[in-house]
Amino acid sequence: MYPIIAKLLARFNQQLDTRAILIGQDILSEGVEAMRENLPRGPWLVAVDDNTWEAAGAEFTALLDTAGQPWTRYHVEDESDGSSPICSDDRIEAFKNALTTTGAVAGVAVGSGTINDIVKLASCHLDLPMACVATAPSMNGYTSGISAVLSDGVKTTIPCTAPRVVVADSDIMAEAPYRMICSGLGDLMSKPVSNADWQLSAWLNDTYHSSQAMEIIEAGAEMLVGVAPRLPERDRDAVAGLTASLMLSGLAMSVAGSSSPASGGEHLISHYIDMTAIAFDKPHDFHGCQVGVGTVTTAFIYERLRALNPDQIDIDARVDALLPWEEYEELLRQRFGPLFDAVVKHARPAYPTPDEMRQRLGRLCDQWERLDTEVGQTLRTAQSLEDELASAECPLRFSDLGVEPDRARRSIVHSKDIRNRYTILHLAWELGMLEPWADEALEILAGP
Numbered sequence: 001m002y003p004i005i006a007k008l009l010a011r012f013n014q015q016l017d018t019r020a021i022l023i024g025q026d027i028l029s030e031g032v033e034a035m036r037e038n039l040p041r042g043p044w045l046v047a048v049d050d051n052t053w054e055a056a057g058a059e060f061t062a063l064l065d066t067a068g069q070p071w072t073r074y075h076v077e078d079e080s081d082g083s084s085p086i087c088s089d090d091r092i093e094a095f096k097n098a099l100t101t102t103g104a105v106a107g108v109a110v111g112s113g114t115i116n117d118i119v120k121l122a123s124c125h126l127d128l129p130m131a132c133v134a135t136a137p138s139m140n141g142y143t144s145g146i147s148a149v150l151s152d153g154v155k156t157t158i159p160c161t162a163p164r165v166v167v168a169d170s171d172i173m174a175e176a177p178y179r180m181i182c183s184g185l186g187d188l189m190s191k192p193v194s195n196a197d198w199q200l201s202a203w204l205n206d207t208y209h210s211s212q213a214m215e216i217i218e219a220g221a222e223m224l225v226g227v228a229p230r231l232p233e234r235d236r237d238a239v240a241g242l243t244a245s246l247m248l249s250g251l252a253m254s255v256a257g258s259s260s261p262a263s264g265g266e267h268l269i270s271h272y273i274d275m276t277a278i279a280f281d282k283p284h285d286f287h288g289c290q291v292g293v294g295t296v297t298t299a300f301i302y303e304r305l306r307a308l309n310p311d312q313i314d315i316d317a318r319v320d321a322l323l324p325w326e327e328y329e330e331l332l333r334q335r336f337g338p339l340f341d342a343v344v345k346h347a348r349p350a351y352p353t354p355d356e357m358r359q360r361l362g363r364l365c366d367q368w369e370r371l372d373t374e375v376g377q378t379l380r381t382a383q384s385l386e387d388e389l390a391s392a393e394c395p396l397r398f399s400d401l402g403v404e405p406d407r408a409r410r411s412i413v414h415s416k417d418i419r420n421r422y423t424i425l426h427l428a429w430e431l432g433m434l435e436p437w438a439d440e441a442l443e444i445l446a447g448p
Contacts, residue, residue, distance in 0.1 A: 022168065024170055042105035095119060137243045181231055213253070224241065297438075302379055304433070315365065319357050
């Protein structure tokens with residue numbers, strides 16, 4: 001275990017479900033021992049798909065046999081159209097039923113985002129512990145206390161219990177499909193913007209913010225220094241550093257009690273791409289790859305915000321332009337079509353009253369310097385983020401994700417309504433600048 005990870009696990013022991021995080025080469029046998037120390041005695045239900053069985057499942061379960069640990073294999077099937085499985089309500093219910101019928105005392109996920117989320121939430125519903133054998137450094141959810149679920153057509157996060165143990169063999173992680181490695185880096189590259197969004201909401205809305213979670217995020221950022229250009233060669237130390245940083249990002253979410261430290265407007269853009277891909281049979285990419293492009297986009301919007309003169313913001317005009325909710329609701333119905341019912345329950349509580357907007361924009365203008373002293377302290381330029389992603393050969397444009405310009409624009413200007421969390425996208429909309437700033441960003445980021 002990385003010393004900093006062990007130190008943080010010990011420090012936040014009372015706030016975390018996770019007891020051990022093992023990262024390194026030839027680490028699976030040690031991982032089995034850690035699981036046997038931290039999971040109950042009795043049979044485990046081990047979730048795999050075809051790819052993760054080949055990558056790590058066969059070796060891991062052979063080690064379970066050697067250790068005398070009873071287990072049952074649970075195969076996560078592809079979707080009916082042959083696409084990769086999705087963490088959905090039905091998938092969670094199916095694994096929960098399997099836990100019950102097999103008499104398992106714990107679930108073990110062998111995989112990355114989808115399998116981990118299914119096992120986390122199903123196990124949590126039954127008040128059973130779980131563990132994870134990671135197979136790709138593709139996302140930061142391994143150690144988080146939330147699962148990303150497609151529920152009623154909308155990608156949402158649901159609180160759950162985090163794994164007791166997470167094991168990541170760096171050889172296995174480094175041999176994952178390279179697009180998944182890009183996804184992990186893209187997910188982490190969001191932190192300068194997502195943390196700015198978190199600070200923005202705390203300042204303008206008096207919402208919760210955790211300095212402890214920020215400490216963990218900063219520790220993870222240090223692990224990422226110099227990693228990106230070494231990833232295309234599948235450098236084991238670089239992949240291990242990426243993995244460790246992802247694990248710390250998940251711990252930060254657990255300490256904060258939400259995904260706020262690691263998820264802002266850039267994640268909403270990715271979630272919009274995901275949900276429209278499923279609802280309308282459109283292309284999409286790995287979540288973190290989409291987040292990377294969304295991060296460059298939202299960093300660009302922050303640059304436009306910071307370049308404004310607050311004296312030129314006409315608060316009365318902005319409040320007068322606010323549509324009554326009933327009219328805005330009709331716009332949502334037109335924009336989201338079959339997804340409307342799922343979206344509106346998130347959009348309604350986030351929609352401001354005239355008084356709320358006036359108070360928020362007034363605070364923004366009166367305390368403008370806090371954009372730099374608080375919100376801007378974690379921000380990086382859009383160009384620096386793009387350069388780092390480019391050094392790892394990650395997607396940089398919406399076209400790299402298979403997202404055409406019109407849908408890319410909608411992902412920026414409409415995604416604020418799919419989640420009740422205040423971000424730079426919400427503020428830009430309240431200022432009446434979201435659409436023009438989106439158009440400026442897309443002149444660069446839409447792609448050829």
